Structures are given as C-alpha cells and as structure tokens.
Amino acid sequence: MPMKIENGPFWKRVEENLQNDFMREAVAGMQDRGYVRRLGVIEELGHWEEWRSLAEQIRKHTLENLDYYLMQLSENVAKRGGHVFFAQTAEEANDYIRRVALEKQAKKIVKSKSMVTEEINLNPVLEAIGCQVVETDLGEYILQIDDHDPPSHIVGPALHKNKEQIRDVFQRKLGYTKSSDPVELARHAREMLRRDYLTADIGITGCNFAIAESGSITLVTNEGNADLVTALPKTQITVMGMERIVPTFEEMEVLVSMLTRSAVGQKLTSYITVLTGPRDEGDADGPEEFHLVIVDNGRSSILGTEFQPILQCIRCAACVNVCPVYRHIGGHSYGSIYSGPIGAVLSPLLGGYDDYKELPYASSLCAACTEACPVKIPLHELLIKHRQIIVEREGKAPVAEKLAMKAFRLGTASSPLYRFGTKFAPSAFAPFVEDGRITKGPGPLKAWTESREFPAPSKERFRDWFRDRQKGGNPL
Amino acid sequence: MTRGTIQNRDAFLQTIAQRLGRNPRLSDVSRPQWGYQPQWTVFDGYSQDDLLKVLQKQCELIHTDYIETTSAELAGALRRQVAAYGGGPVIVPDDPRFAEYGLSALLRDEWPAEQTTVHIWNPALGRQNIDAAEQANVGIAFSDITLAESGTVVLFSRNEQGRAIHFLPKTYIAIVPKSTVVPRMTQAAAVIHEQIEKGELVPSCINFITGPSNSADIEMNLVVGVHGPMKAAYIVVTDR
Ligand code: SF4
Numbered sequence: 001m002p003m004k005i006e007n008g009p010f011w012k013r014v015e016e017n018l019q020n021d022f023m024r025e026a027v028a029g030m031q032d033r034g035y036v037r038r039l040g041v042i043e044e045l046g047h048w049e050e051w052r053s054l055a056e057q058i059r060k061h062t063l064e065n066l067d068y069y070l071m072q073l074s075e076n077v078a079k080r081g082g083h084v085f086f087a088q089t090a091e092e093a094n095d096y097i098r099r100v101a102l103e104k105q106a107k108k109i110v111k112s113k114s115m116v117t118e119e120i121n122l123n124p125v126l127e128a129i130g131c132q133v134v135e136t137d138l139g140e141y142i143l144q145i146d147d148h149d150p151p152s153h154i155v156g157p158a159l160h161k162n163k164e165q166i167r168d169v170f171q172r173k174l175g176y177t178k179s180s181d182p183v184e185l186a187r188h189a190r191e192m193l194r195r196d197y198l199t200a201d202i203g204i205t206g207c208n209f210a211i212a213e214s215g216s217i218t219l220v221t222n223e224g225n226a227d228l229v230t231a232l233p234k235t236q237i238t239v240m241g242m243e244r245i246v247p248t249f250e251e252m253e254v255l256v257s258m259l260t261r262s263a264v265g266q267k268l269t270s271y272i273t274v275l276t277g278p279r280d281e282g283d284a285d286g287p288e289e290f291h292l293v294i295v296d297n298g299r300s301s302i303l304g305t306e307f308q309p310i311l312q313c314i315r316c317a318a319c320v321n322v323c324p325v326y327r328h329i330g331g332h333s334y335g336s337i338y339s340g341p342i343g344a345v346l347s348p349l350l351g352g353y354d355d356y357k358e359l360p361y362a363s364s365l366c367a368a369c370t371e372a373c374p375v376k377i378p379l380h381e382l383l384i385k386h387r388q389i390i391v392e393r394e395g396k397a398p399v400a401e402k403l404a405m406k407a408f409r410l411g412t413a414s415s416p417l418y419r420f421g422t423k424f425a426p427s428a429f430a431p432f433v434e435d436g437r438i439t440k441g442p443g444p445l446k447a448w449t450e451s452r453e454f455p456a457p458s459k460e461r462f463r464d465w466f467r468d469r470q471k472g473g474n475p476l
Numbered sequence: 477m478t479r480g481t482i483q484n485r486d487a488f489l490q491t492i493a494q495r496l497g498r499n500p501r502l503s504d505v506s507r508p509q510w511g512y513q514p515q516w517t518v519f520d521g522y523s524q525d526d527l528l529k530v531l532q533k534q535c536e537l538i539h540t541d542y543i544e545t546t547s548a549e550l551a552g553a554l555r556r557q558v559a560a561y562g563g564g565p566v567i568v569p570d571d572p573r574f575a576e577y578g579l580s581a582l583l584r585d586e587w588p589a590e591q592t593t594v595h596i597w598n599p600a601l602g603r604q605n606i607d608a609a610e611q612a613n614v615g616i617a618f619s620d621i622t623l624a625e626s627g628t629v630v631l632f633s634r635n636e637q638g639r640a641i642h643f644l645p646k647t648y649i650a651i652v653p654k655s656t657v658v659p660r661m662t663q664a665a666a667v668i669h670e671q672i673e674k675g676e677l678v679p680s681c682i683n684f685i686t687g688p689s690n691s692a693d694i695e696m697n698l699v700v701g702v703h704g705p706m707k708a709a710y711i712v713v714t715d716r
Contacts, residue, residue, distance in 0.1 A: 030696055047514040054512040061508060064496065067489040068505040078480040080677075086488035096483075138702055139693035156693060163695050182694035186702050193703060198610065213669070214678050224643055224689035224704025231639040231681075232606065242492075247507050249672070253665035254515055264692075267534070267626035268661065271704070272684035280680045281477070282635040284599045285606055290480075296488065303495035 002121040003351055005150040005335050010358035017330045023152070023160040027327055030159060034321045037265025038372075045261065055258050056376040058251045059312035062243075063303070069212040069245050070294065076215025080277030082290040090120035090297050097204075097237055098125050100291055104235050106131050106201035110193075112219065112226035113137035114206025115154060115315060116241045116295055118337045119350070122204075134196045136225040138189055142166055145173045152331025154338065155263050155317040160330060193225070203229035203287065207240035208314075209255055210292075213248040216276040217292070220259060222269045230275055236287035238275075242294050243311040249274075255314055258374040262316035298350045306385055310345050312375040317342070319369035319379055325362050334359060341369035341379045348386055360386035518625060519659035527624040527657045528712065534627035538687030539700050541709035547716050551582045554649070557709050558614050561647040564592035567605075567612040569637030574618075577651070577713065599635045606640050615645035615705065619652045621667065622710075625660040626686050629710065633681035642683055648705035650685070653716040 007013055017023060042048045062069055074084040087093035101109065109131050111117065123133045135144045139158035143149045146169045151157030158166070163180040170176035170188060178184040205226055209218040217238050219226040230236050246252045252274075260266045279286030302311055320326050320340025331339035336347035336356065344363055348356040360383045363369075369379040493500040519527065528544075535542035541560075545553040558566060566587065568574065574583055587594050595608035609615065617637065619629035629650040633639055642648060658664060661684065672678060689704030700706060 026695065033696065045518070047512075047517065050512040050514040054510055054514065057508070057510055057512070065501055065505045066496070067492045068501045068503070070489060070492070071485070071502045074482050074485055078482050079477070080680075081477045081480050083480040084482045084485070086482075086484040088484070088488060088491070092484070136703065137693070138691045142693065156696070158693055159696070163697075166694060182697040182699050185694055186691060186699040190702055194610075197703075198606075214672050216678060222689065223691045223702040225702070227639065227643045227683070228703055231643060242488075249665040249669040250662075251507075253661045257515070257661060266686075268623070268628055268684060268686045270538075270686050270689050272628075272686075274678070274682040274684075276678050276680050277480075278680070280633070280635065282599050283633065283638065283680065284597070284602050284635075285638045285640050286633070286680055294488070296491070300491045300495050303492060304497055 003119045003337050003347070004355055005332065005337065007150075007332060007335060010333070010335060013333045013335060014329045014362075017333045018328060020160070020330065022162050023330045024328065026159055026162070027330055030153075030156065031321050031327055034265060038262060038318065038321070041261045041265050041267060045257075051254070051258060052374055052376050054254055055314075055374055056312065058246060058254060059314075059375045062246055062251075063308060063311055066243065066245070066303070069247060070242065072212040073210050073215055073245060074292075074294075076212070077277065077290075077292050078215075080215055082215065082277045082292055084292045084294065086294050086296075088296045090295070093120050093239065093293050093295050093297070094122055094125040096293060097122060097239070097291075098129060100235065100237060101126055101131055101202060102129060104201055106235070108132045108134065108196065108200045109202045109204060110134050110136050110196050110200040110229045110233065111140075111204045112206065112221065112229045113140055113157075114204070114239060115337060116206055116297075117204065117239050118151070120239075120295060120297060122239070134193070134200070136193050136196070136223075136229055137221070138186060138223060138225075141189055141193065142169065145169055150332060151337055152339065153317060153320060154315055154340070154342070155320075160332065197228040197232050200229075200233045202235045202237060203233040204237045204239065205229055207238050207244050208259065209252045210240055210245040211247075211249055211252050211274070212245060214276055216274045218252055218256065219271075219273045219275070220256060220269050221271050221273075222264070222266075224271050227271055227273055230273070230287065231285050234287060235289045235291070236275075236278070237291045237293065239293045239295060242296050242299055255375075259314050259316050262314075262318040262372070262374040302349050307345070307349055307382060309377045310342075310349065310382060312377050313342055313346070314375055315342070316374060318372040318374060322368040322372045324364060324366060324368065329362065334362065341383070345377075345379055345382045345386065353390060357390055360384075360390065515660070515662040518662070522624075522659060524654060524657060527659060528654065528714075530624040531622065531627055531652075531657060531710075531712070534625065535687075535710060538627045539690070539708070540627060540687040541707070543709060543711045544714055545711060547577055547713050550577055550651070550711065550713055551579055553711050554579065554616070554651070555582060555586075557649055557711060558592070558616075561614050561649075561707060561709075563613060565595065565608070565612045566592060566614045566616060567595045567597065567609050567641055567645055568616045569597045569618075569634075569641055571618055571637060573651075577716070597636055597638050597641060599638075605638055606644070609638070609640040609644035612645035614647050614649060615641045616649045616651065617641055619650045619656050619710075621664045622652050622657045623660050623664060623684070624657050627710075628661070628684050628686040630664050631683045631685065632679040633683070634679060639681050639683070642685060643704045645705060647707040647709075648685075648688065649709045649711060652710050652712045654712060654714050655716060
C-alpha cells in the first residue's frame with residue numbers, strides 16, 4: 001500500500017467516516033482507555049517532563065549529526081557481516097529488495113509491521129515477481145486478507161474493524177468456522193501464520209531504533225511476530241527510515257521506555273529485540289544473511305527546514321490518541337497511512353501539498369498533540385506553519401478554507417487570545433460557537449459540526465475536557 | 477567474519493550534510509552529557525528484596541506466574557510448573573547453569589524416564605532444533621539480567637541458546653536468579669554499552685521478554701498468546 005490512500009476528496013472522506021458509527025465508537029473507546037493507561041504509567045514513572053526533555057535532546061542531537069551516526073551504523077553492520085543499502089528514493093529501495101528476493105529465489109516472504117515499507121509500497125513489487133508476501137502483525141494480517149483494507153492508525157492498524165467483520169473476512173478468505181471471539185480469531189491467525197514463518201524464505205522487518213555504536217536494530221512488539229520473522233527465514237531484510245537511529249544502547253533504552261508508555265501504556269512491550277548482523281558463526285537459528293535498507297524518500301528535504309522536528313518522531317501515536325479531530329473523523333479520512341496530527345504534519349512533507357493540502361486544517365489547534373508527544377515535537381505549531389505556507393507561498397488554500405484562515409489571522413492579530421493554539425482556536429471559531437459547541441461553521445467546519453458531540457475548544461483545554469469526561473462530569 | 481557490503485553511502489550522506497548546511501561530519505562526534513538523567517532515579521536505593529517485590533507486583537500486570545523458591549527446591553518447583561503447563565515436550569538451551577542449579581538429573585534422567593521429552597539445544601543438529609522448539613510445550617531458560625520495573629527477562633543468544641526457544645514453544649518458563657534483578661532497562665543497557673566500549677561484540681540477538689505474547693488488535697481486546705508463548709512463568713531463585 002503506498003503512503004497515499006486513494007479514497008476520494010478529503011471532505012467527502014470526512015463526511016463518510018463521520019457516518020461510520022462503529023469506527024467512531026472504537027476510536028473514542030481507544031482514546032478514552034488509552035488516555036487513562038498512558039497517564040497511569042507516566043505518573044508511576046515520575047519526572048515525565050524530564051524524560052521528555054531528555055528524549056528531545058537525544059533526538060535533536062542525533063538528527064543534527066545524522067550523517068555521522070549513519071556512517072557509524074553502516075560501518076558496524078558491515079563489520080558484523082551485514083549488507084547496507086542506502087536508498088534515496090522508494091524506487092531504489094524497492095529495487096534493491098526485489099534483487100535480493102530474486103537472487104534468493106524467494107517464494108514466500110513474512111513481514112512484521114513496518115510503516116516505511118507501506119510508505120514505499122514494497123509489497124506489490126515483490127508480488128509482481130511471484131512472491132507471496134504475508135503480513136504477520138495480527139492487525140495488518142487482518143487488513144491484508146481483507147483485500148488490502150488500508151490501516152487507520154499507526155499502532156493499531158485494524159482499529160476501525162469490529163470482530164464480526166473480522167470473523168466474516170476469516171470465513172470468506174481462510175475457511176474459518178468459529179465465532180467472533182477475539183481469542184478464537186487470534187488463535188486461528190496463530191495457526192495459519194505458524195506455517196508461514198516456518199516455510200518463508202525471507203523475513204522483512206521495519207526498525208524502531210537502529211543503534212549506531214553496535215550496528216544493531218531494535219524491534220518493539222507485543223505479539224512476538226518480529227522475533228519469528230527474524231529467527232526462522234534464511235534471509236532478513238530490515239527497512240528503516242533514515243532518522244530512526246540513536247547513538248548507543250543507553251539512548252535506545254530511554255526512547256523505548258517512552259515509546260512503549262506513550263504508544264500502549266505499558267512499561268515495556270512483551271518483546272523488545274535487539275539484533276546485530278546475521279546469525280553468529282555456529283548459531284542454529286537466525287538469518288544467514290542480513291540486509292539493512294536505509295530509506296530517505298523525502299526525509300532529507302525536511303532537514304534544515306522549520307519542519308525538522310517532525311523527524312524526531314518515534315511513531316508512538318500518542319498524538320493520534322488524544323486528537324479530538326481524529327476522534328471524529330478516524331484514520332481513513334486523512335488519505336494517508338500516516339493519520340492524526342503526525343500524519344497531518346508529515347504527509348504533506350513526504351507526499352506534497354497537492355494531495356494533502358487539507359490535512360493541516362484537520363486540527364482544532366488545541367495543542368493536545370504537542371502536550372502528549374514524548375519527544376516534544378511542536379505539532380500544532382508545525383500545522384500552523386503548513387497553513388501559512390499553503391496560503392502565503394503556495395497559494396493553494398482551498399476556497400472552503402479561506403474563511404477559517406481569515407479567522408486564523410484575526411486570532412493571531414489579537415495576540416492575547418493566542419497562546420500556542422489552545423487559546424487561539426476559540427477566536428477562530430468564535431462566530432460559530434453556541435453553548436460551548438460549534439453549531440454552524442463555515443465550509444471547513446461543516447463536516448465537523450455534523451458530528452453531534454464535537455466540543456468547541458473554547459472553554460477548556462482538551463486535556464481538562466478529557467478529564468471531565470472521564471469523571472462523567474461533562475456530558476459532551 | 478566476512479565484511480558486508482555498503483552501497484550508495486557517500487551521495488546519501490552528502491545530501492544530508494548539504495541539507496543541514498554544513499560539510500559532512502563523518503567522525504569525531506561525541507555524545508553530549510544529557511541535561512537530564514531521570515532514568516537513574518527509578519528505584520534508586522532499593523535493596524534486592526525491594527526489587528523482588530516490585531517484580532512480583534509487575535508480574536500480575538503482565539499475566540505472568542511468579543514463583544519464589546530456593547536452589548534446593550528449584551527442581552521441584554520447575555517440575556510442578558511444567559506439569560501445571562501440561563507437561564512436555566520441553567526444550568532448553570545447553571546452559572551450564574542447569575547443572576550448577578542441580579537440574580541435570582531432572583533434565584537428563586527423571587523427565588525422560590517419565591516420557592517427558594527434553595530437547596537440549598545443540599547447534600550441531602541445525603534445523604532439528606527448530607523442529608523441536610516448534611513441537612515443544614514448554615521452553616525454559618535462565619534470565620541473564622532481570623528488570624524489576626517492567627518484569628522483563630533479558631536473554632543473550634549464543635550457539636547453545638537459540639532464539640526459537642523463547643518463541644516457538646506454547647509456554648515459557650524463565651529461571652530468575654535473584655542476583656540478576658536490577659531496577660530497570662537502564663542498568664541492562666549500561667552493561668551492554670560498557671561491553672561495546674571495551675570492544676566486545678554484542679550477541680547477534682538480545683531479547684527483552686516481558687511475559688507471554690499478546691495483542692490488542694481485535695477491538696482492543698487483550699488476547700494473551702498470539703505468535704509466541706501463550707503462558708509464561710518466572711521462577712525466582714532467592715538464594716542465588
Ligand atoms: S509526533 Fe510525537 S506523539 Fe505523534 S507519533 Fe510522533 S512521537 Fe508520537
């Protein structure tokens with residue numbers, strides 16, 4: 001699946017998704033429960049702001065010295081007998097991986113979850129040379145067998161599907177005969193995939209963090225699928241976005257601690273695996289051959305710009321999980337595999353404004369994302385920068401957005417109201433707010449306001465609103 | 477070890493340097509002293525007993541059976557836990573600690589005499605080890621480092637300890653010597669980093685394992701036991 005999900009114009013997607021009640025309930029449930037869990041582990045850990053500052057420093061330092069750390073990483077991988085391929089473009093990366101698959105005469109390839117291989121649209125390239133490509137993350141497996149339904153969340157890709165739908169897909173595609181009980185469904189997938197791990201020729205993984213000092217890659221999962229993908233096939237190919245790297249084990253540890261807490265509210269996930277090169281001489285499992293493909297695909301043009309901080313991202317989805325707009329429109333509305341605030345910032349940078357000019361407007365600028373981000377990316381400020389560029393430089397502000405932009409300018413002009421977005425939003429929305437709800441909006445707000453319970457970001461910051469909701473105090 | 481290949485590096489790194497508005501930086505960068513070090517304050521000053529309590533509590537959260545025993549009682553505790561998980565076949569690494577902890581008789585005589593098959597990982601047998609792991613009901617290994625905070629066992633791969641032992645069997649038991657328990661991942665990372673600084677090679681696979689495998693991909697319902705083991709137990713040996 002390429003980064004872009006082809007499903008019609010933005011506002012049409014939003015309108016459709018607003019009518020998908022199951023999806024919206026699922027997203028709301030995920031956000032509510034996720035919020036409580038995340039705050040719980042963060043409070044238990046203590047000193048969260050210090051952790052965030054540390055994580056930010058680590059990410060900033062690494063990006064500022066990215067060429068050095070990639071040099072060190074590649075040297076260390078090669079020393080351990082691994083092969084490194086630097087790919088400027090998606091085509092170069094796909095081409096290299098195809099060559100390896102051809103050389104190995106691969107018939108079956110198992111994959112563990114990887115956003116970057118989605119981004120470069122790897123699977124069709126391998127399928128075109130006759131390989132069967134099997135996604136092994138349970139969520140991705142479900143989407144894959146359902147005729148490549150696109151992911152709607154960067155951590156929980158099948159969030160938008162309910163268990164009855166999944167049962168139906170399993171019945172249709174896998175000859176499944178049991179119930180819609182998640183345990184039975186998961187056991188069935190386990191059995192099916194076991195055979196695939198044991199017979200695959202190549203295992204392909206993404207990379208949560210590469211470690212420069214040792215030439216290692218770190219994989220973070222709960223299912224253990226990445227471990228089977230890398231332990232059993234003879235060849236392992238790991239594909240990483242070029243920014244997914246840290247200097248040493250010590251920084252990896254800090255970022256993993258933040259990733260697992262921010263993504264799923266766990267102190268660590270069930271499996272954190274650090275792999276270095278191919279199997280050691282004399283080992284009976286692990287890959288005989290290891291390839292690391294380091295992908296640029298538009299990332300370098302973000303370096304040195306005001307958007308550089310987005311490359312600090314560790315793909316935890318905390319920003320997605322607190323976003324009131326995502327809550328209502330769901331992942332598919334974004335038209336990109338990267339949804340939510342991270343997607344609204346990243347997709348226009350990697351995919352261009354032509355396709356993604358609306359995304360920076362898919363935000364109430366309430367700053368909940370920025371507050372949640374474990375590596376302190378100023379997400380809502382970057383969204384404002386996008387809007388400025390769209391309007392001022394590219395001249396591409398869609399007509400429907402003009403009104404909101406006008407309000408935006410008024411908002412920034414009356415600066416006391418404008419404090420990092422939270423206080424800005426009310427001024428933008430002011431004419432349309434009644435009783436704390438946005439009732440009738442200008443064009444761009446129309447779709448939002450059709451959702452019955454969209455809270456106006458005017459009265460309180462989203463976090464407080466969320467807290468109140470948890471207590472049952474606020475009927476929104 | 478034959479050195480691997482590196483392709484297209486120069487142009488790639490050149491582009492990065494250009495974008496960053498400076499000459500390529502390919503050597504002599506050192507890690508700064510980070511301004512904050514909150515990771516070292518977690519459970520600072522905790523005794524080994526305090527840490528065990530943390531570990532025990534965490535095991536409840538991660539759906540992992542927690543058993544305390546002594547080295548004298550270990551064989552009995554292990555036997556009971558394997559029986560509780562439905563018996564053999566069992567797979568273990570070829571680890572001298574099994575003998576040191578008085579488990580040789582159990583592995584080599586007692587279990588086989590009771591028709592509980594025991595496969596001891598043997599690199600010379602190649603792929604047969606994987607088949608044995610696939611058929612195994614229980615995988616058993618010693619934790620090299622144990623993280624109290626998250627309830628994690630850390631395992632270093634070696635010729636005699638394949639990766640599949642921890643993933644293919646239906647259930648998993650880690651033997652945890654009390655002396656291996658540290659506050660959190662910070663201490664484990666520091667040890668590994670130190671070894672790298674000394675020029676030692678890290679093992680090709682380091683596993684940080686926290687309870688059984690699980691997934692919440694179906695309607696956010698937690699399903700324990702997806703691709704890896706469906707149940708897990710830690711047997712803590714309090715006098716080692
Ligand atoms: S932008 Fe921040 S919060 Fe969002 S996914 Fe990336 S790291 Fe997580």
